[in-house]
Amino acid sequence: MYFNTPWINTVASIYARMVFLFGNFQGLLIFFMRLAWGHQFFLSGLNRFAHIDSVIESFKETHFPLPFLSSYGSAIVEIAGGLALIFGFASHLFAFLLTIGMFIAYVSNYPGVFSYFRFLKDPSLLVMQPPFPFFITSLIVTIFGPGKLSLDAWIKHLLQKNNKLD
Secondary structure, eight states, X not given: OTTSOHHHHHHHHHHHHHHHHHHHHHHHHHHHHHXXXXXXXXXXXXXXXHTHXXXXXXXXXXXXXXXXXXXXXXXXXXXXXHHHHHXXXXXXXXXXXXXXXXXXXXXXXXXXXXXXXXXXXOTHHHHTSXXXXXXXXXXXXXXXXXXXXXXXXXXXXXXXXXXXXX
16 A cells, blocks of 8 residues: 555654654653743733832823723733743633733733734734734633643642542
C-alpha cells in the first residue's frame, strides 16, 4: 500500500516525536507568560492605586463612564487578576476580566487602530501598542487555561483523584 512505506513511516515517527516534545513545552510557555505578565498586571494595579487621582482624571478626560468607580475597579481587577495569573488560580475568570480590560484600553486609548478595521490590513498597528502583551497573555489564558503548572491544574487533579475513590 502507498501509505505504508518506510519513508512515510519515518516521517510520521519524527512528526509524532516533535508533537510530543513541543506539546510538553506548551504548559511551560503559558507558565512563563503568566508569571511575566501577571507580575506586570499586579504592579500596574498597585501603580493605579498609588496615583488614583491622576487615573481618575485621565478617565474623565477620555469621557470614560463612571471614572471614579472605573479607576478603582480597573486597579482591583489588575491586582487580583495579576495574582490569579501568577498562581494560576481561577485563571479563566480573571483572565477573561483582564482581556475585557485590555480590549477597553485598546479601544479607548488607540481608537485609530480599530477605525475601519485598519489592524486587519496592518497588524503592526495592533501589535506595537503597549497593551498588546497584556491582551494576548490574558486572551491565551482565557482560551487555553493556565496550563499544567498552576493551582487550577493541581485542584483539578485533587478533585479527580477524590472522585475516583468515591
